[in-house]
Amino acid sequence: MYLELSTSDVIILSSAAACLVAIVLLEMLRVVIPDVYEWVADHAKVKRETREGQAALERLMAVNRENAAQRDRRSAERFRMKSQLARLEMTLSAVERDRVEVWHELGRQGVADSLYTARVANRILADQSGRDFDSAPSIWRYTNNVRIWAAGERPARQMLNAEFSPDSGFAVQELTFVTSARSMDGP
Structure with a gap:
């Protein structure tokens, strides 16, 4: 059993196969394209959230640096005042000790x-x-x-x-x- 195909039959079969492949591809694209759009939207959302998070993190770091600098200034001032108070107390006790x-x-x-x-x-x-x-x-x-x-x-x-x-x-x-x-x- 031989199957003889003429050129016109091959062209018709080829065009039918091409149509079937196109239909399958279109169906796949119809299923895949929303997922691709969803992935693109998710990626854009993640990028936007990352940028917003990075900006918030930079603001938080700036506030933390300011708070740390202020805390260090207060700590240094407290240390200076305590040192000065200790020196004054020592001077007072020495003067009192010498006086009495x-x-x-x-x-x-x-x-x-x-x-x-x-x-x-x-x-x-x-x-x-x-x-x-x-x-x-x-x-x-x-x-x-x-x-x-x-x-x-x-x-x-x-x-x-x-x-x-x-x-x-x-x-x-x-x-x-x-x-x-x-x-x-x-x-």
């Missing part, structure tokens, strides 16, 4: 006794009284001097150590001979 002197008396003046003076400090009590007035006697914030009547330097140091024990945090900074009672007995 507390004198303690040890021993009684005897015939052969000499007068000695000493400076006594207690860093722990000074810090406590500086932080909280009720925690330690406020006299330890100031210069503490002691008048000691003793027969000599060694008994004076013993009296100082007995009254102001180094174990309790006291420190004798200087012991100075002032005068002797014998020299006051004169003519």
Whole structure:
């Protein structure tokens, strides 16, 4: 069985096949074109949202930079003010410490006794009284001097150590001979 096709039949069959292919293509385009339009619209929407989001992000970053700069300026100003306040407090305590002197008396003046003076400090009590007035006697914030009547330097140091024990945090900074009672007995 042979099929003989003439040229006119081939042309007709070719044109029918071309029409079928065109119909199939048109149907495919009819189904695909809305999807393509939808993809294009989605792409444009995504691009627009991306541009809007980028603009909003840039505005937010600018606002954040301004807020950070303002926060840094406030922080620097607060630091300067705290530093200045700390310096003023230190100056005030130094002026107050220099202005006020507390004198303690040890021993009684005897015939052969000499007068000695000493400076006594207690860093722990000074810090406590500086932080909280009720925690330690406020006299330890100031210069503490002691008048000691003793027969000599060694008994004076013993009296100082007995009254102001180094174990309790006291420190004798200087012991100075002032005068002797014998020299006051004169003519």
